[in-house]
Amino acid sequence: MLHTLLKSMGIGGTFSGGIEPEMSKITADSSIATSMMAPLYIVPIKQHIGEVCEPLVSVGDTVLRGQKIGKSQGYVSVPIHAPTSGKVIKIEEHAIPHPSGMGLPSIFIEPDGKDTEDKSLQPFSDYRNTDPAELRERVRFCGIAGLGGAVFPTFIKLLKDQRNPIKTVILNGIECEPYLTNDHRLMIEKAKEIVIGIDIIMHMVGASKAIVAIEDNKPDAAEAIREALNELSLPDEIQIEVRLLPTRYPQGSEKQLIEALTGKEVPATKLPMHVGVLCQNVGTTKAIHDAILLGRPLTERIVTVSGTAVPRPGNMKVRIGTPMRFIFGQHGLDDFDGIHLLHGGPMMGEKMKSIDIPVVKSTNGLLAMQSATMKQAHQLEQPCIHCGHCGVACPIKLVPNMLADQCRNDQFEKAEQYNLFDCIECGCCSYVCPSNIPLVHYFRYGKGQLAQISRETSFANESKQRSEAREARIAREKEEKAAKRRVVREKHKPAATNAETDKKTPDTPPSDEAST
């Protein structure tokens, strides 16, 4: 109520809607540990939004840590790199973190234990005097994708675009998902690297202002960033400001964070850059620092290992490709009977079907939950009583109960008119629903069905166009043949009918026939 009041008065620096779940940040004070060397690494050939990579190695090859082992194909794609030195033992399909349990071709690397680094990349120590395009190519080469969980290729956003100049860079240190503390710990332990990372990003996009946004449940992180800013004493023209925001889910969502910080909304079909803003995640910013100043591709990330079933929860630096079983083992969890595994946080994370799935670039958290904890959230659905709590909680201001009804009754076009595709699947509606209706579940179903419908429609249209084109071609060929025959016939005709032929010729010009 207070929140709504503040919001309606235009103060309080927050966004509309949202919820205040139990945060359970039990690992907030655990320093980042480093994972032991796993006996095997499994690197899927796609870990970002976009096109898959093409493997550059074959079975039997030896690789170095940081060596590029998968080449990106297409623009929206980034390469993948070997997490350690060793031998490629097989390349075959393996399950990836996905609720369906689907698989992707993956490169299996057996470590040699030496962890020899590929040092072919030279650092750009004087990044301020380096061409942003060159830095951008480096960020792309190093395989950096948004580590907050969306894994959109980062280089695409780091573009100095004259039409949409970036005025403000926002470092997203919100981390509003319950349990997750990997960004929190990284800000405390690697504050300097992160601040330099922000400076690199500002140079790349030509922005002079940056805001480090942190929720007020992480004052120590804000303090660490402020200290780093003081110590580094950046040039005066670079303004980096730390801003504490009231803790509220889903503030870490890009659009909601922009609303909370600037009061502006990103138009529905546009991107943050259209309102002069660029958002970057904490982990991504650290990875950019490493790529530019250390010449190190993205081969590891921080993962929060937590949940009600983990005996020793903590934060851990983990190489990409490490099997989840190996990570849980280091936190005292070996028996997975009756335990539910989540990839990501409890609000937006996905339930995993297997424990042998590797950590990928999007793995910000690995949660193991007791069945009882999960049951509370997944109770039997009851009828909607139209209380409207879902609409109040929705940060996009949709009317979730109506959308769910439409999806359930297969009124997909109507759901689209009610802006189904604007849903960010944050889960606030399901969280507050007294009837335990899995609203987000219905929205995913509706979106999937609409995508299917549009695929089928475009396929049908293409077929129609193809068959029409074919008919037109056959008709044209027939016409041409007839014309040719006429021409031939007329050559052999007696001269008496010549006057008639002269009239006909303009209709079938011979030059056209030659070209078609």
Add this chain to the structure above:
Amino acid sequence: MIHLSSPHMHGGDSIRMTMLSVIFALMPAAIVSVYLFGWLAFLLITISMFTCVVTEFVALRLMGRPATPIGDGSAALTGLLLALTLPAYLPWWMIVLASVIAIVLGKQLYGGLGYNLFNPALAARIILLISFPLNMTTWIIPMHVGTPVIDLYDFNACLNLLLFGPEALNAALDAITMASPLGHIKTEWSQGVAVADALRAYDYSYLDAFLGREAGSIGETSALALLLGGIYLLARHTISWHIPITYLATVLVLAAVFNLIDPNHYAPPLFHLLAGGLMLCAFFMATDPVSSPVTPLGQVVFGVGCGVLTWSIRTYGGYPEGAMFAVILMNCTVPLIDHYFRPRVYGRDS
């Protein structure tokens, strides 16, 4: 596990909690009703709640549905709400009939909880009012108001009255009843008496109306008790402010404007606010989630509509009280309101 989709956390709210909190919020009004109408109120509430729950159970069974929704408390709440809108004395079978109507016609025929167009308790009350207009507008003189003719704290007397009617007590119905303030004003006004004179003749006091020391439906008399419950529901976020505040404000503003224009014809705003079923309707009937709009803007429209209709029916209509008609009429508009008064979606113009 029913499904695997996120979110994997839940805030813990449930239909049961919602219904129980509303029942809890009605406790002050229920206690006041027992204080004023003694065992009559107690028996009325008990019969109504019991019949509603049993009817719901039977209806679910007849339809071959699981009887689990009995536990959600919605039928009990309907029974309590219905009882609070009824006059203290009704023959027992009318109470049973009203409860059956509320559950069967008001709720289950539409498909059960969540699918009813009208507020079940109000729908039943209106059907009863139209079917038995005399019984439904006969108000027993409450305790602590003037000199009581029959002792409502006497269990046997109340039970006899309920089962066998006033004859069992050797009392004429006229002797033990009085007019409600709204009814009184309406009658007097139709005979050309100015509102202020009519109120003076009734010995009307704002304090009594606020506390509940007046004739009326058992749960509607005390504005204070209803206000306490309403504030609890607001604080608990079970209901939002949009409907009750706009509803009450609309009645207040309309009454104030017309009272300023012609105080002889139009009752004062505070009188309207404290009279009849307005408080109960504003906080407990109009806010029934199932039969009210979901969006905040829609709720404002709904509240204003209820206010306009309540004041209009009270002022110009044939019945002295308009609150329940107003809510039921506005219930019909809910699907339309929900369609046209959606909030502006983030990042979109309209």
